[in-house]
Amino acid sequence: MKEVRTMKNISKRILALLMSLIIAAGLAMTAGASEAVYGDLNGDSKINSIDALIILRHNVQIETLPDERLDTADVNGDGKINSLDALEILMFYVGKLPYFSREITVKAPKNDNEILALYNNALTKAREDIPAYKLAFSTKATDVKLSGTLVDGLPEDKLAELKQDLLKEDNYSNIFRQDTANAMRNLPLLSGITDASKFKSVSYERLSTGEYSVMLKLKDEKNPKADSAVVKLFGLPDYETMVKSMTEETSASTGKDEVSMTTKVGDMYYKNGYISFVLDPRTGEFVSIDMSVDMSFTSKTAIAIIL
Numbered sequence: 001m002k003e004v005r006t007m008k009n010i011s012k013r014i015l016a017l018l019m020s021l022i023i024a025a026g027l028a029m030t031a032g033a034s035e036a037v038y039g040d041l042n043g044d045s046k047i048n049s050i051d052a053l054i055i056l057r058h059n060v061q062i063e064t065l066p067d068e069r070l071d072t073a074d075v076n077g078d079g080k081i082n083s084l085d086a087l088e089i090l091m092f093y094v095g096k097l098p099y100f101s102r103e104i105t106v107k108a109p110k111n112d113n114e115i116l117a118l119y120n121n122a123l124t125k126a127r128e129d130i131p132a133y134k135l136a137f138s139t140k141a142t143d144v145k146l147s148g149t150l151v152d153g154l155p156e157d158k159l160a161e162l163k164q165d166l167l168k169e170d171n172y173s174n175i176f177r178q179d180t181a182n183a184m185r186n187l188p189l190l191s192g193i194t195d196a197s198k199f200k201s202v203s204y205e206r207l208s209t210g211e212y213s214v215m216l217k218l219k220d221e222k223n224p225k226a227d228s229a230v231v232k233l234f235g236l237p238d239y240e241t242m243v244k245s246m247t248e249e250t251s252a253s254t255g256k257d258e259v260s261m262t263t264k265v266g267d268m269y270y271k272n273g274y275i276s277f278v279l280d281p282r283t284g285e286f287v288s289i290d291m292s293v294d295m296s297f298t299s300k301t302a303i304a305i306i307l
Helices: 002-024 047-058 067-073 081-093 112-128 154-168 182-185 229-234 239-244
Strands: 133-134 174-179 197-208 212-218 250-254 259-280 285-307
Touching: 047 067, 047 081, 047 229, 081 154, 112 259, 112 285, 212 229, 229 259, 229 285, 239 259
Parallel strands: none
Antiparallel strands: 133 174, 197 212, 212 259, 250 259, 259 285
16 A cells, blocks of 8 residues: 555656646636647647646646547547646647657557558558659669670760760659649559568668658569569569560561661669658658669670661
8 A cells, every 4th residue: 555655646746746837937727719639728729838737737626628628638649638648748849749649540660560561551541542652763774785787887986975875864753742643653563562571671760750761671683583572562574574575586677678686685683672761650641752773684685787
């Protein structure tokens, strides 16, 4: 019994301290009837220490909150109205909390698979809702080797110009919200991957803004198969598809001349792949998302002109 009484005394001291801090600031309680917002107990469209005091007075039965304010007062969402709610309001007021616990619909992940689930759920939501998201990406060749009878006939300056053109990096627009459902076609794919071990690493961080920051790093792949993570997530061709599409011989007739082209593919690599996104835990929606992967392959193309 002695231990129980001690706990009660501590609780009373904390409650009294909170009340004295608020009262010492010379703040007065006011009443209002505007639209209810979490934490705004007097309806003045502000959330401050006055609202915390109202909760504390309600908790010790000095002044009872009206029924229409009870749900508004439960800012931590535990179904109770007490000093914990008052504490959250004070922390929100001084900038220590970006929003109330009650507003969080997506709980912080506890393991790597739950982190991956954040991505899958947010992507599903983005595909169901408008506005949708468009992915930013870039392409760049790291090396170009040209050969064949057609290339051999080019002057050195034209050949150098052609190589530089092929080495240019193409950048596309950043992630943004669009107002049309057509943007959904540009969203990352729903891969169905739920096992975080398919990734090189999975990391999670809670930002000072309260948002969740996630980084999914993919394993490097050589000659990837159709069921590899990078192929399923990015919608890129697997090795077999790449070989099939590029090794086909093509020919065309241009009057008296016949032009034929044959391409053979060597090894193909996907490296440095990642998916990085920020999630709003209040809505489960992407705040931003970025995906990148380096793709390289070796190929030989022979071009012949038959006069």
